[in-house]
Amino acid sequence: MTIAFAPSTVAARSSETRAMSFAFLAQIILILNSFVMLYPVVVMVFSAFKSTGEIFEHPFALPDFTQVQNFARVLGETSMPTYFLNSIVVTGVSILLILLLGTMAGYAVARYESRTNTVVLLFFLAGLMLPLKLAVIPLFILLRDLSLLDSRWSLIVTYTAIGLPSAVFIMAGFLRSLPSELEDAARIDGASEPRIMWSVMLPLARPPMAIAAIQNAVPIWNDFFFPLVFIQTDSAKTLPQGLTTFMGEYTTDWGMLFAGLTIAAAPITLLYIALSRQFIQGMTAGAVK
Amino acid sequence: MANVSIRDIKKSFGPVSIIKGVDVDIEDGEFVILVGPSGCGKSTLLRMIAGLEDITSGEIRIGPRVVNDVPPKDRDIAMVFQSYALYPHMTVAENMAFSLKLKGVPQAEQKKRVSDAATSLGLTPLLDRYPRQLSGGQRQRVAMGRAIVRDPQVFLFDEPLSNLDAKLRVAMRAEIKELHQRLKTTTIYVTHDQIEAMTMADKIVVMHDGVVEQIGAPLELYDRPANRFVAGFIGSPSMNFIDGHLDAGGLALPSGTVLPLQVRPALSSDNKLTYGIRPEHLELAAPGTAGAIPATVSVVEPTGADTTLIAKTEGGSVTAVLRERFHLKPGEAVALKPAIHKAHLFDSAGIRVSSN
Ligand SMILES: Nc1ncnc2c1ncn2[C@@H]1O[C@H](COP(=O)(O)OP(=O)(O)OP(=O)(O)O)[C@@H](O)[C@H]1O
């Protein structure tokens, strides 16, 4: 018995060890990677609590987290709160519009059979291929003629247009994969078409919506290009553009700059943490049955 | 509860005609099964009754009302789907209450109806679970529960048992039948499993290629199939068919064997006939017996209760189900004697020729 079993046990054990050591290696790589990723973030947050002198003396030392005067000054003495609010409004409204319109268009493309479906989808796909930055001059003229220039709306409509193609694509792909019997069941249960979308499809579509939201929110939040072209008034500026004016004025005060950056980076980081579960679910949906 | 009447219903998807004129009358409280091979249009017909598919031409009535243009929710029907189609993000209780909620039934009443249905189906302990936390059989029950709480005029089932394992299927078959006897709601049930059809139905509608081949009680279809298709479809293992022609002594096979007939049918121009005999109506005889089909054993399958013998004959492979046990080896010569009064005859168009 022992003899008969010995080889297979050894084989099993060695393959087990191999799998173990592979997992171990993967863990090490991931841990190292997270250090590399987190290092600048940590330095940024630490420096935000230090004076410029402290930053140059002890760049890596743990700061005294009760020293919030940098934050107080950034929020009190600069236009930072306005920029911050503008960024929140622009990103928030754009994402809401992208999700709302993208889901509705995706649903229509995925579910209602009509000849125009393919055309509509191709139209959106074309938008995916085309970098909108190339069209910035006609876009500028268009927004000027609509008298949207130099307002938050100029950014919102542009971002919504940029985000829609991928959102429609993601949503249509996902909604198409949901069994149509679900809709039939809801139809028999007495749900109207909007109700089917709202009560049955949308709750199931949360993972792809999270993907569409995150995937658009980060570039919109960080975008520097369109505000630079469209916005002149200080009261309509968003964070990335606002922070640049900041750099000129306060180059000597690194502590304040880092405090500003920390505030600028916080919302999107929090959003990512909040949605990461849905995000991962969406990414792996279908991979694991 | 209501009767359902289907009048000359047709359905085409684009240029392709799928349902080619179907008439069925379903009495109030009847359990009707639509059966037929895959792709014959059963689901399409059921979905037209449900209102999920529009009707190309014809008329469907539920009770006195023509429902052709009535949306599904106003037809007062409930449907159980093959995939169950439970809402994944709702608990069992929410799934069952969804239609009531949409109808604006008061909360207390919703709760009571859901708990009544849950009790009758043994779902009470599962009410707070999500569909993904249920086994296939439990999901199937929830789908039924969702249909029952609505107390509809008509139940529609589309192959509700086909995703269950064999044992559970037999148990659920009995349970659905029992449920129908208790609720007495008109039920239309689609399946491609003729055993399900035989065991559950008050009335079977056999469909083939978008037309109805025969409508009748299960044993009526078994005893007097209207044509070759129904004869071959109903009964398991299926009926044996042997081609021959009418002759003085009965039905003559090409090799000269004559199978006696109980009554000689009056035949028109050609004398070509197909002789149909069910496997259970054949018995083993010594080679050379008069009125028996000479055959060579090819496969013997003992199942315990009986033995299935597959043998080669001049008319092709013939299956016999024999009660007695015997020892036969492949290649051995035998003869299979049909029970005279159990034989069926079909003309060259496949239509039943009355022989008794
Ligand atoms: N939406 C559709 N468009 C085009 N053809 C369709 C559509 N739905 C069904 N069909 C065709 O109609 C025919 C009948 O389909 P149906 O689903 O009614 O078959 P069925 O009898 O239920 O078969 P099964 O036992 O496999 O479920 C099939 O040939 C199918 O390809």
Ligand SMILES: [Mg+2]
């Ligand atoms: Mg079907």
